[in-house]
Structure formats: structure tokens, C-alpha cells
Amino acid sequence: MKTNFTAGEISRRLLGRGDLRAYDNGALALRNLFIHPTGGVTRRSGLAFVDPARGDGRLVAFEFNTEQTYLLVFSEGRIDVYGNDTPIAGVAAPWTAAQLPQITWTQSADTLLICHPDVPPRKLTRSGANAWALTDWSYVAEGERVAMPFFRFADPAVTLAPSGTDGLVTVTASAPVFDPRQAGTRLRIQGKQLRVEGVVSGTQVTATVLETLAGTAATTAWDEQSFSPLRGWPVSAAFHQDRLVIGGSRDLPNRLWLSRSADLWNFDLGTGKDDEAKQFSKNDHLKTIG
Template identity: 35%
Template sequence: MAAYYNEFDPGAAAWLRELIAEGHIAPGDVDTRSIADVQPDDLTRLIEFTFNIDQQYLLAFSAGRMDAFTADGVPAGSIDGCPWTPTDVQAMTWVQSGDTVFIACRSWRPRVLTRTDVAAWALEAWEADKGVGGALLQPYAKFAPAPSTIKPSGRVGYVNIVASDPSFAAGHVWQMVRYAGCEIVITEVHNPWSATGMPMQVLPPSVRIALNTVAPFRVPAPTCC
């Protein structure tokens, strides 16, 4: 696998080519364009993969593809049809555990890259484990404004969900939202404020509290510095 060098100064670029020719640095290509002109499509992102002290790899991620190489630069398997674009390649993050690499990016569902043999790899979508009541043990991100809330019309079966702020979009159908530690699968979006969903667990009951006085909830006036 060729290395990538970027040097817009002609003299320095020529010197790099001489070093490559004499074997002082890794073989590769010298790109003389300004770094501002280099596009994501032009670059491959490399990560180290260590299975054990005798089996170490370099994984090369490019648009829609992963190529593996041994520490000696010998090809050791590849995968086509990967979901990442050139922009994703530069933005995605990963972590290795044993023979597995977990890859994440905001553009698609996390992927699990597994070394299945010395020169064989498998890529599949990450599946969350299930907890009590079938709840998926997966992280959630709040996509609506921080003060926004949702209110379901019931606890089981199909429920109507009303949001306090514009929160729903057509792309949320068959996605999950979390409510009070439970999950609701969105089955239909009516408008940005309303959707229909199916709770995956029995939702907790709502509680109405009547107060004789609001004194305990009084907020003191702010003091000036």
C-alpha cells in the first residue's frame, strides 16, 4: 500500500521523491497540490488493528470500502459496499476490542467489523442487547430542543404522542423514542407536533398533583452581583 505525501514546494517534493527512490521512507505518492485543494475522495484513513503481537494489521478506509494489510504491507482481505462516504471516512470514530472494531458515524447505524480469519473480515450493523421488558440497551440522543417534552395518550397499544415543540419528521417512522425509560416505536408522523407510536414496554402512569399552596415551589428573586 502506497503512502501519501503532500508537499506544494517543488524542491521539497523532489527531495521526498529521492528519499522514496533510495528507500529511506515508505514508497508512496507525492501530491504537490495545496492541502486546501485536497478533497475527501482523494484520501484514505488508516487505523491500526492488533489481534496479537504476531498478527498486526493496518486498516484502510476509503469511500464504500475497507482494505486490510499486514504489518509488512501484504493485502489481508477487503470489504466492498460499506456505508461510509468520503466525508464519513474523515468523521467516523471507532474502538477496537479483541478481534472486533466498533465503527460509528452520525450518518448511519453503528457497524461492527470483525476479523473472522487471518485474511477475512465481516461487517454487520450493530445490534443492541435487550434488557428488562425487551428494552434495548442502547444510547439515545435528544434531537429536540432541550426544554421540549412529549406526552403519550396511553400506556399500552397504539398511542398518540404530542410534543410541546416541533419535533417529528417523516424520517422518524419506525425509529424509537424514549419516554420515562421506556421505548416507543414511531409508526406514523402526522405533523411536527404529533405522531402515533407503539410502546415496547408498559409506560408508567401519569400522576396529577393538587397543591394547596405553591409556596414550597417559589423561586427566590435573583440577587445582583
């Protein structure tokens, strides 16, 4: 009985050389196996023909539990789901063949989060063995307030002045900071959220006030949602210590956003308590430890 194969395959010229350690620790042929330093071997994982592919794409493993595992086949405009080497479901997807090499993903329980810097992130959810759905990310909402990440992209000296404190207002900037791709996105003025309804010019937009504003004076205390058609979308995501972590975006590649502890879709920074959301960049970290 042999229990050690650390010598790997031995030459036929060593057959019968029981006086050599290599003979005792080797085998005549080892095929499709991994040899472990501890002496044992395991079968090498491989591929088997299951079904014709729709075209170029990505293969993603989805493990719901130890007994229910699936293979997700990403191709242009499509995700096909296979279970036990059999196609069981399929959903339409927004990624082109050219974008597929850059997608990233992370899984927790029955949910797979998928990111690409040029496409709004999606959430693939398994609600049953044959029931799968692809939806947009949705952040925690309290009334009209959405707890999504915000960031100040414009120069710190630029001010915004709303024409009113509620309802439909006109927001005027002191310098050109607006773009037509911001229509439908959110701004914050002194911490209060507005939804941009239309972009009039580089210095003016119309917006619906979602939280009553403090006043109409021009202020530098404003920012905009971190992810949008103008600013790009998340590059990657991960789950860490009961938080959702977003790793960079197209226009903010070195920034991290961490959700509230045990509240994965809440990115409200609050007052800086330990369990509240956080965001920082690589440069912020270097300043802190410097």
C-alpha cells in the first residue's frame, strides 16, 4: 500500500529500485492529479462539454449552499443558469461582449452583485431553483431620502443657489458644473436632497426638492451622487465584516465606500459613529498614517 507520491512520476529505468527513496515515494503514471506536499493526491478539476455557448463570455460559480451549486454563463446580453449540467433559467443582461472581460462580482447567500464601470450595477437574485431575477441596486430609503453615496466632484469654491426651499426650483451654480447626463440624478444642498429634472445649461438645472431646504442663499456645502451616467459606476464590490464595500468607480478609482454595519444598502455617513457608513480614498489613508 502506497500513501506518499511526493516524488511524482518516476522513470521506467527506476523500476525495481526499492533501495531509492524516489521509488518508494513515486508512481509510474499520475494523470490529472494534484500532488500535495503531505504526500496524498486529489483529482484535478477540469471542464466537460455541457452545452454550446452563445458566444464569448464568462463562467461564474454560484454556490447557494454545499448541495446547491450553479454555473452562470455570461454572454452578450444574457445570463444562462445551469444546475447539474442542465440549463434551468436565463435572464436578459445589459453587458456587451466587449464589456464582459471587465465585469466583477461578489456573492452572499442567494445574491450576486455585478459591477462594470460603464454600466449601472446589477443584483442577480435566486428566489428558487428555477427562479432568477436581475435588478438594479436599490439603497435604503427613508421617505424621499435615499442613503446612497455622495461626493463633491466640482471645485470647492463653486456655489449653488436654489430659487426656493421646496417644490420645483431652479438651482444656479457660480461656474459651469452641470451636464445633460445629470438629469434624473440627485444633488444635496446643505445635506438636503434634490432630484434633477432637467439641465438648462452648465450653470443651471431645474430640480424637485425632496427634503425642505434651509434657505436660498448661495452655498459651497453641496455635492452629488457618487455614481451616475456622468460620473461612472462602481468597479467592484465585496462583503466585509457585515458591510457592503464598494471599491472604486470609473471617475473615483481609488475610493472606498463602506455601508453601515449590518445594513448593507445604507451609505448614510451619519455623524461618524463606529457602526455608520464610511468613505475614504487611498490618499486620505496615506494622510492619516503619515
